[in-house]
Amino acid sequence: RPSLSYRPMMVTMAMSTSNKNKSYWTSVHEDIGAHLRQAVVVKEPVEVYEPMRHFVFAAPVNMAPVLCVAACELVGGHREQAIVAAAALHVMHAASFIHENLPLSDRTSLIPKSKPTMYHAFKPNTELLVADAMLPFGLELLASSDNPAGNNSGRILRVMVEMTRAMGSQGVVEGQYNELQCSQCDDDDRKLNGITDVEMTYETYKKKEGRLHACGAACGAILGGGSEKEIELLRRYGFYVGMIQGIVSRRLGPTEEIEELKKLAFKLREVNSFNDENAEVIFSLVDDNITHVLGFNLG
Amino acid sequence: RPSLSYRPMMVTMAMSTSNKNKSYWTSVHEDIGAHLRQAVVVKEPVEVYEPMRHFVFAAPVNMAPVLCVAACELVGGHREQAIVAAAALHVMHAASFIHENLPLSDRTSLIPKSKPTMYHAFKPNTELLVADAMLPFGLELLASSDNPAGNNSGRILRVMVEMTRAMGSQGVVEGQYNELQCSQCDDDDRKLNGITDVEMTYETYKKKEGRLHACGAACGAILGGGSEKEIELLRRYGFYVGMIQGIVSRRLGPTEEIEELKKLAFKLREVNSFNDENAEVIFSLVDDNITHVLGFNLG
Numbered sequence: 315r316p317s318l319s320y321r322p323m324m325v326t327m328a329m330s331t332s333n334k335n336k337s338y339w340t341s342v343h344e345d346i347g348a349h350l351r352q353a354v355v356v357k358e359p360v361e362v363y364e365p366m367r368h369f370v371f372a373a374p375v376n377m378a379p380v381l382c383v384a385a386c387e388l389v390g391g392h393r394e395q396a397i398v399a400a401a402a403l404h405v406m407h408a409a410s411f412i413h414e415n416l417p418l419s420d421r422t423s424l425i426p427k428s429k430p431t432m433y434h435a436f437k438p439n440t441e442l443l444v445a446d447a448m449l450p451f452g453l454e455l456l457a458s459s460d461n462p463a464g465n466n467s468g469r470i471l472r473v474m475v476e477m478t479r480a481m482g483s484q485g486v487v488e489g490q491y492n493e494l495q496c497s498q499c500d501d502d503d504r505k506l507n508g509i510t511d512v513e514m515t516y517e518t519y520k521k522k523e524g525r526l527h528a529c530g531a532a533c534g535a536i537l538g539g540g541s542e543k544e545i546e547l548l549r550r551y552g553f554y555v556g557m558i559q560g561i562v563s564r565r566l567g568p569t570e571e572i573e574e575l576k577k578l579a580f581k582l583r584e585v586n587s588f589n590d591e592n593a594e595v596i597f598s599l600v601d602d603n604i605t606h607v608l609g610f611n612l613g
Numbered sequence: 614r615p616s617l618s619y620r621p622m623m624v625t626m627a628m629s630t631s632n633k634n635k636s637y638w639t640s641v642h643e644d645i646g647a648h649l650r651q652a653v654v655v656k657e658p659v660e661v662y663e664p665m666r667h668f669v670f671a672a673p674v675n676m677a678p679v680l681c682v683a684a685c686e687l688v689g690g691h692r693e694q695a696i697v698a699a700a701a702l703h704v705m706h707a708a709s710f711i712h713e714n715l716p717l718s719d720r721t722s723l724i725p726k727s728k729p730t731m732y733h734a735f736k737p738n739t740e741l742l743v744a745d746a747m748l749p750f751g752l753e754l755l756a757s758s759d760n761p762a763g764n765n766s767g768r769i770l771r772v773m774v775e776m777t778r779a780m781g782s783q784g785v786v787e788g789q790y791n792e793l794q795c796s797q798c799d800d801d802d803r804k805l806n807g808i809t810d811v812e813m814t815y816e817t818y819k820k821k822e823g824r825l826h827a828c829g830a831a832c833g834a835i836l837g838g839g840s841e842k843e844i845e846l847l848r849r850y851g852f853y854v855g856m857i858q859g860i861v862s863r864r865l866g867p868t869e870e871i872e873e874l875k876k877l878a879f880k881l882r883e884v885n886s887f888n889d890e891n892a893e894v895i896f897s898l899v900d901d902n903i904t905h906v907l908g909f910n911l912g
Binding site: 359361362363366410413416417418438439440442443444446447448449450451453454457458460462467468470471472474475477478479481482483484487488490491494495 | 709712715739741743747748749753756766767769776780787789790794
């Protein structure tokens with residue numbers, strides 16, 4: 315009788331470039347997870363912190379936090395300078411994911427079917443409030459990481475402005491608004507507005523995933539002490555990574571658009587000043603193999 | 614035929630102490646309103662900023678922002694050092710008020726009848742998202758007020774930690790959670806938990822109004838450069854103001870408890886070092902006449 319238990323397939327192979335990149339991303343991801351496990355503990359009030367911990371580890375993972383750490387290291391910073399910001403990005407992303415999935419009277423049935431959805435472990439009321447607690451909690455982690463002796467308060471405040479904008483009305487929230495508008499439109503509305511479904515979807519992941527990942531990379535570069543040119547270059551790179559993630563997570567790809575975005579991303583590598591091994595690692599993130607193979611899980 | 618138009622009753626009186634205090638609070642309030650009017654403008658995306666501006670000026674006003682400015686001035690700071698923090702407190706309070714009034718499947722009918730409620734000018738979906746944008750927007754206002762030349766990044770970051778804690782799981786959110794638990798309990802539940810309705814309500818406004826006003830006063834003292842002793846004393850004073858506001862806004866008062874809280878607040882004045890005219894002004898806030906007469910309106 316064949317065994318029903320799962321046995322991993324053992325493959326012996328030389329440490330290829332791709333494997334080296336993969337192990338880099340895995341280590342970054344593990345460090346963020348470790349930081350979150352010690353930062354998000356169940357304490358009083360348990361009614362708030364227990365669902366908070368649940369959602370921090372149950373929410374889907376995106377690439378903005380690992381990009382934040384990698385960008386910091388690429389510009390010559392140390393991992394610990396970016397790890398709290400990366401954890402904060404994950405907590406805030408998880409908060410916005412909860413609200414996005416909240417059953418409201420005017421949208422219960424409108425959440426696009428193609429998107430990853432959430433198992434509702436708690437009542438809507440608890441889910442609403444716990445996400446309301448998570449957004450400030452993420453920023454609290456970051457603000458309280460300021461070490462007066464470290465003389466980096468200015469950088470932390472700059473990162474806070476980046477994050478609040480990306481999470482708010484000029485980023486994720488606008489994207490979510492677009493997405494719901496989009497799902498509520500019928501064909502006549504679209505004709506009236508002169509905008510196609512594809513264009514609306516593009517606007518959505520530009521604001522949501524694009525803006526969030528651009529923010530992650532820019533924040534890492536700021537915290538690592540990158541130049542303004544490096545910060546803006548990594549912001550653009552993060553934007554392309556986010557756009558690709560937006561397409562992939564909506565199961566729209568692989569499309570020509572992904573290939574186009576990859577080309578744009580690789581072009582950034584050519585014009586920049588990071589012509590060394592570290593640059594190879596960070597640019598490996600736009601490689602489908604990396605993002606798909608990793609299957610990140612923070613639990 | 615009698616005129617139906619409203620004519621204010623003209624009363625001529627000498628500028629009493631109470632009037633002087635009242636004009637102080639009015640001027641603080643007007644300055645916060647003026648700052649909000651120029652900081653919260655309708656811009657792109659209009660779908661987010663228009664409801665945001667609506668709610669910033671439609672949400673009920675509490676005393677945390679004016680306390681923040683008054684505490685700053687009391688410890689010797691300038692008004693402009695605290696005005697952005699005060700505006701941020703109002704924006705975040707407005708955000709939490711919106712979510713508190715959001716109709717959710719498990720609480721539509723459970724919002725206590727005695728509380729001020731909200732006219733729903735937008736759909737639940739818009740109200741959810743706009744409040745999600747307002748919390749980071751409030752913190753963005755504060756973070757971007759940092760002037761690198763001003764050398765006060767450390768104070769701003771400390772204030773951010775204060776605010777994120779007060780708004781989140783250790784303050785307003787816990788209070789809101791309590792309040793809803795409370796409204797869902799029946800008498801048997803209460804007997805089982807060994808907690809009375811009065812005790813639950815007390816816990817609620819301790820966390821919500823108490824914590825928020827304590828935060829407002831402490832933040833003002835931090836930004837104005839107060840000593841640790843002054844910061845903690847003003848935090849306690851703010852807590853009493855918030856407790857009184859919590860009782861008054863639930864239309865539970867006037868009760869013996871308010872008198873007790875007033876006594877505690879005035880006791881703080883005796884033991885502190887602010888034995889001058891400015892102290893008289895800030896302590897006038899616990900006087901019912903001031904809080905009731907003002908009828909603050911930011912519009």
